[in-house]
Every structure is written in structure tokens, then in C-alpha cells.
Amino acid sequence: MKLGIYIQVPFCQTKCTYCNFHTGVFSRALYDPYVNAVCRELSEHAALCRAVGIELHADSLEADTVYIGGGTPSLLEPAALARIVEEVPSAFGGAAHEITLEADPETVTPEKAAAWRAAGINRISLGVQSFHDAELKAAGRMHRRADVFSAERTLRDAGFANLSFDLIAGLPHQNSESWSGSLTELLALRPEHVSVYMLEIDEGSRLGREVLLGGARYGAAAVPGDDDIASFYELACERLAAAGYEHYEISNWALPGFRSQHNLKYWRREPYLGFGAGAHSFNGRERWANAHDPAAYVAAIETGRLPIEQRERLSPQQALEEELFLGREITRTRNFSEQTAIAIDAEVKKIVTTAMKRSEKILKQNMAKLHGLANALLEREILDSDEIDKVLRGEELPPAERRTNGQDEQNEARKNPSEQAVKVKPEPAAAAGSSIPKPKKIQ
Numbered sequence: 001m002k003l004g005i006y007i008q009v010p011f012c013q014t015k016c017t018y019c020n021f022h023t024g025v026f027s028r029a030l031y032d033p034y035v036n037a038v039c040r041e042l043s044e045h046a047a048l049c050r051a052v053g054i055e056l057h058a059d060s061l062e063a064d065t066v067y068i069g070g071g072t073p074s075l076l077e078p079a080a081l082a083r084i085v086e087e088v089p090s091a092f093g094g095a096a097h098e099i100t101l102e103a104d105p106e107t108v109t110p111e112k113a114a115a116w117r118a119a120g121i122n123r124i125s126l127g128v129q130s131f132h133d134a135e136l137k138a139a140g141r142m143h144r145r146a147d148v149f150s151a152e153r154t155l156r157d158a159g160f161a162n163l164s165f166d167l168i169a170g171l172p173h174q175n176s177e178s179w180s181g182s183l184t185e186l187l188a189l190r191p192e193h194v195s196v197y198m199l200e201i202d203e204g205s206r207l208g209r210e211v212l213l214g215g216a217r218y219g220a221a222a223v224p225g226d227d228d229i230a231s232f233y234e235l236a237c238e239r240l241a242a243a244g245y246e247h248y249e250i251s252n253w254a255l256p257g258f259r260s261q262h263n264l265k266y267w268r269r270e271p272y273l274g275f276g277a278g279a280h281s282f283n284g285r286e287r288w289a290n291a292h293d294p295a296a297y298v299a300a301i302e303t304g305r306l307p308i309e310q311r312e313r314l315s316p317q318q319a320l321e322e323e324l325f326l327g328r329e330i331t332r333t334r335n336f337s338e339q340t341a342i343a344i345d346a347e348v349k350k351i352v353t354t355a356m357k358r359s360e361k362i363l364k365q366n367m368a369k370l371h372g373l374a375n376a377l378l379e380r381e382i383l384d385s386d387e388i389d390k391v392l393r394g395e396e397l398p399p400a401e402r403r404t405n406g407q408d409e410q411n412e413a414r415k416n417p418s419e420q421a422v423k424v425k426p427e428p429a430a431a432a433g434s435s436i437p438k439p440k441k442i443q
């Protein structure tokens, strides 16, 4: 199994209103030290991981995909990106057949596009988001509709034969007509790959705060409703299918032969290593993530230390749950790996055997109590809850006062319903903040 390499570049030109990722606007003076740190992390990854007790298995150390994401990695100088791309085969061997760069349309120039191709980058994921300027403006994006057409032409002219376009369903001011228009324009350009993300507003973003607290700056009042967003997604499903795109993951479509090989590794739980501030890694058994703050990340790498912020070793049950969950996300028929199939088989056998042993033990332990209860019932016909408790504790009941039924008690209770009734209070409405779900990664 080959490895995926993810490079995180957390620099943006501005902060989009809906975004709450660990990315931001940083001084350009940080760019070079950051790239140096990423290259050092790549070249010293084995020693850095070993120093913190993370094992990397030799059979998964050949990289076949590279994904440079962010942030806006297309802000980096092409020479800096080329250094990173060159470092990968030196560090991992093998030749990556898919090297993706995320780019924002306004950052694409003929010089950059040519340099990216020369560096071996062969796939561009373009953050289009919408073909409507009012929506782009409200979202705080730097590009406009015309930039998308210009970037597409420039990239094609530079020889890129694998482009992916992102669209966001649910931007402020979006409606069914504008959404349909965006789909029409996207399909006319016919990128090889399309991602459609349904906007989930994070309460920590500027738009999220406006949704919670009110205001008119970011268009919170013009965010489409959930039903509208669902219908936008359905329309995308129909239009993309009709145009020959395969819907291979919940947010992703591709023309035949153009599924994202790198992203498939995440959805198939294959190993990947992330480099840079906040980058996540997974070696099949353990996940870990670097510190999010770029300056802290650079400082740590410069002193030969891996700045791990989160680390989690997965139990077999967690691994199984992830396999099942991710399996649902991928719409193609899923075949479990042999190793996973064995793990599932072993897990099921363990659950069944434990349940059988437990029920046998419980039955044996409680046989005497069950006998006691049966005898008491034979004697009295009806037992109240105190009497049942006593029998189960093995205590003697006082001499039997035979009762025939509980009707008298029930009639007594009905005389004063206000004291007997337990009103079920409606649950308080969810706090406004908690009604805002976490966002999907949207660039």
C-alpha cells in the first residue's frame, strides 16, 4: 500500500467570512522559514517520528500521491513549491503519479502555471465556490467570476489536464436560480473533477457570529435555509450525473478515470503523512497532528522536534467503526481489506461469545432468586415493588395477605390526578450556538 503525502500551507490573503480553519493572514516574512521547516520535516520525518515513539512501517513509506492544501498554497513562490515537491521522492522514494495544488483563481498567472507544471504538479484544485460576484463578495472571497474563466484558460494553456473545481452550496444571497447558473457555467468548463460542499456555518467564523448575534455585514440574513441547500445539492447530483460525472463520494464527482487518488486514501483509511502546521497523519494504527500555529511549528522543527498537538491510538473497535462509517461515505461498492475482514470476523465472534458467557453466568447466579420469586408469586399471586426487592435480597416476606388485584390502588390514584400526573416538559430549544454544526473543510 502506497503512502499519501499532505502538505499544509496555512497562509491566506484574507479570511473568508465562513471560515474558521487554522489558517490566516500572516506576514510574508514567515513564508521562507515555513517552507524550510516543511522541507526539513520531510527529510527528517523518520527520526522526528522515532523521537516521539511513532512507528512508521517500511512497507508504507513509498509515496504515490502528494496534496498541497491550505490555506492558499498558490500564494507561495513557485520555486518554494518546487522545493517541497522535490523533497518528497528524496524522503520517500517512488514517483508520485498525482500531485495536487490547491489554488485560488485570482492567484493563477501564466508564469506560475508554467512553473507549477515544470515542478511536476499535475492537478489543480481551484476554489471556485460560485460564479456569482454578489455571493463571492459576501463570502469575503478575493476572486470574482471573471477570474475563474481566466484561471481555467491559463491552466489549460499551461497543459493541466486534470482540474478540480469546488462549489459551495449555501452561500449568502444564493438562490435556486443563481445556483443553477453556477452549475451551468461549471459544466460548460468541464473540469475533470468537482467537489460540492454544503455550507455548515461554524459559530467561530465571522458569518457564524453574525448568525448568532445579528448584524448585516456578512449577509447572515441572506443565508439560504437547510431545505434550499438540500435542493441545491440534489440539483448538483442530477446535473453532474447527466453530464457524465461519477458520484464517488458524498461531496465528490469525477469524469471516468479522474477520481482523486489522494483523497481516496482518507476515505479508505489508507496511510498518509501530513507535513506543516496543523497537518494530520495516520499510519494505520495511530493518528497525530502537528501544532497549528505556524510560528510555533517552525520554532519546533528548527530545534529538531516534532510539535505534536494531538495523538490518538485507535482501538480495534474504533478502527472498525471508522471503516464502517467511511464505507458509507463512499458510494461505490466497498470491499474491505483482508486485514479488516479478519478484524471484523474476530470482533463479531468475540461479541457473541462474551454475550453467551455473560447470559449463562447471569442465569446461574440468579437461579436461586428466580426460584424465590416464583415461590412468592405462587403464594401471593401479586407482589409490589418492595416485596420483589425483599425477595431478590433473599429476605423473608411477612405472612401472606392475599390480594386479588391492584384495582383499589389504581382507583385511589385516579381521585387526585394532579398529584399523580407527571408532566413531560418540552425540551428547551437547542441553544442557538449549538444549532450551528461544524463545517466541512471548504477552501
Ligand code: SF4
Pocket: 011, 012, 013, 014, 015, 016, 019, 020, 021, 023, 024, 070, 071, 072, 442, 443
Ligand atoms: S476558506 Fe480557504 S481561502 Fe478562505 S480563509 Fe479559509 S482557508 Fe483561507
